[in-house]
Amino acid sequence: MKLARYCYNNQPGLGIVQGDRIIPLNNDPSLPEDMSELLYQYQTLQHSLLSLINKAEHSIPLTNVKLLAPIARPGKYLGVGLNYADHIAETGLERPDFPTLFNKQSTCVIGPGDAIHRPRISDKLDYEGELAFIIGKRCRHVSVADAHKVIAGYTIVNDVSVRDWQVKSPTWTLGKSFDTHGPMGPWIVTADEIDPHNLELKTWVNDELRQHSNTRHLIFDCYQLVETLSTVCTLEPGDVIATGTCSGVGVKMKPRGYMKPGDKVSIEIEGIGRLSNPVIIEPENNSVIE
Structure with a gap:
């Protein structure tokens, strides 16, 4: 799975990259808003993330977003x-x-x-x-x-x-x-x-x-x-x-x-x-x- 940080309409978010589109995670309030936390919980959240991919609702063309560094400020x-x-x-x-x-x-x-x-x-x-x-x-x-x-x-x-x-x-x-x-x-x-x-x-x-x-x-x-x-x-x-x-x-x-x-x-x-x-x-x- 490809996990990304991005900015769309001046709003940052997390998403799953599928081909030439990105599926936002911010439509599901149960999912983390921080990449480090998402990675920490990835194994338990994998079923929910796969469900988002299968639904593929509200996906955005990658050309319409600004990709950000996947980890904004690493602790180390x-x-x-x-x-x-x-x-x-x-x-x-x-x-x-x-x-x-x-x-x-x-x-x-x-x-x-x-x-x-x-x-x-x-x-x-x-x-x-x-x-x-x-x-x-x-x-x-x-x-x-x-x-x-x-x-x-x-x-x-x-x-x-x-x-x-x-x-x-x-x-x-x-x-x-x-x-x-x-x-x-x-x-x-x-x-x-x-x-x-x-x-x-x-x-x-x-x-x-x-x-x-x-x-x-x-x-x-x-x-x-x-x-x-x-x-x-x-x-x-x-x-x-x-x-x-x-x-x-x-x-x-x-x-x-x-x-x-x-x-x-x-x-x-x-x-x-x-x-x-x-x-x-x-x-x-x-x-x-x-």
Whole structure:
């Protein structure tokens, strides 16, 4: 099932995507209005959701709605570095024995079609097409064997990185957390409909294919990441974990293939869909004091 957040007639809502239409959930007051809560209750609500699909009443063409990031403000947004063998090869680094994990601040999240800002402070703006999974249960100390039970679904993310700011700090967090540098979407595909470890992944900048790999090449797969993370902290519904990128990032191209204003970056993952975002220069009036 494809679960989405969207805006229609200036009203946000949750819906089920079926083909080229979306079925709103807000017509049923018994259903949650928050995506994290919907994911948490998904198994018990599945019959009600299937009934809505079968009725297909009040559906809206996708062209008439604005899709939003499926998780507006994750409680945790964690990323994994150096998690594809081909990406490690292009960096010249050694294969890790333990996953390299970092935070992306949740204020970076934007939705499909929203603009990625190239910051005024740097032109080293890079893309990273990635599969992400979303936690659906509050959990701690989850084994690899049980990890599938706590993953609610999967989506596409672009782990946008400002490369010079990434290396300023050994945690990488600053270079990964600029506002607008967390595109996510276009929706969540529930875990009962997808094998996360055999999906084709492609990234284009404009019409140029930059990345092409398959999630079977992940060094630490989704279930291993759940075990590692839940050993340390409690994972909660709506937490987002991006699983890492493959080879073909702009920083390793000759000449460098950084994104620039006017570009459009698109990421496609088999079984999920396509996430596209334009790139613009950071607006001059972007300062906020409230």
